[in-house]
Amino acid sequence: MTLLELKNVTKHYSPAVAPALADISFSVNEGEFISVIGPSGSGKTTLLRTINRMVELSGGEITFAGVSISRLRKSELRKLRSKIGMIFQHYNLVDRMSVIENVLHGRLGHKSTLAGILGSYTLAEKEQALRIIQMLGLDEYINKRCDQLSGGQKQRVGIARALVQNPKLILCDEPIASLDPSSAKIIMDYLKNISRDLGITLLVSLHQVDIALKYSDRVIGVNRGTIVFDGKPDELTRERVSEIYGFDAGDLMINLGESEGYAS
């Protein structure tokens, strides 16, 4: 079933420069794990942010769960955003607050203004947050302040904050770009589990082609604001990679899994 559909989406930040997104169309089925790859500045981040309208569209149409998002009013937009989680490269947690407080921030979109201001969460919400924290192996840090955590732990808090929203879709904006390889693997494994066990749709922008190949059901390659590849990981050949990045795949030190089976 189609969860998300983009039709001829364009985004101009300024009329003087080339558009960040030019005529992008694709649709996403429920439960898919999709990686978005492409060089820096190719529009990956903009693409993700148009979906929850953190970036406004210049043209085109986005439909999420049967609702056209571009003309939503303020309260409807809040409702839309509460169904879409987001994970960031720099985690974007409130550093001075504890893990549990940060996780519960994911519930703000479901609450009245006053309850949110006072930070009064229901017992059910707290129990759910606790379950998610345990699932992500963060139980011993639950009352620690987030500035005392490592990068990998912070990103797990970020995932927990997204999960507590009960989202249908999670947008991940370069979730492992600031992490060391072992933390990156842990995070990607969690994302894979979320996709497989909870059936949540994931749209992940990545810089590492081999990781994209290993984890995702489908890869979208973006270059200069247009989609240049959209298909299964095993359809991504050397030629297609060099089309996405504008360099020969061998020069880019990308392992496509032909020699060692590393990315299979």
Next chain:
Amino acid sequence: MMEIDESIEVWGKMGKRDGGNNLRPLIAKPLDRATLAIRLTLFVLAGMTTYTFLTLGSNGVNVAQATAETLSNFATMFLHPYSHHLTVWDAFYEVLITLGLAYLTTVLGGVLALFLGLMAAQNLAPKWLTNIIKSFVAVIRAVPTILWVLIFAVAAGLGSTAAVIGLTFHSVGYLTKAYSESFEDLDRSVIEALRATGANWWQVVFQAVIPSSATYLLSWTFLRFEINFGNAVAMGAAAGAAGIGFDLFMAGGYYFDLHEVGLITYLVLAFAIVMETAATYMKRRLQSGE
């Protein structure tokens, strides 16, 4: 003046003759507009200082004698503090009144400044609004506190009302700037993350912005409280707003009782130290996250 200009010309010629020789920066600093401006300013200041000292009218005061007498007055004040008119309880009560004035104006100013600060923070409000509020409070700050008190005294009459309004007014100007800069310290990306979960502006402010800047808010507020305490002492004397300042004014200017001036000064100092200690303690507790 001539000498400098001549040397400027000489250096200029050296530069041209060498034609971009790389030794030139070693011989002299490259002469640009900034260096020239600094040199001219220093020269003018030196001239003015010399002129002032040469034409300073001492009005027949014997400098040595005057210095000795000042020191002897200080000795009377600070080595023999004593009270003739005020009992210890009276003095204490008067300091409490001054403290109350400082507290009231800081709280009123702080509450108003909290909201203005949110509207003046660039990561929370549209640019046109932050510009309006920032320039508005800059104007308030540019006028000294005592002038605001005197301005409001036109309407409210000289006394505590004018003092409260005037002090509050200036506190708002000061704290709005301090608060908004503390708020701006929080990364836009954190605000964006909460907006992306569907949180609205008020929720973001109370769940992320204020908790993140609480330590700054507290230390700025305490700093303003100290300033307001000092101002409140002065208002007692200048605006008739009661409190220890009025007693200080009476003791110094009316009874000419230096012993009492000394005592009152010590009392004010003691209160200031207590406040500072309390502020440091509270800030440390907040920082350690207890």
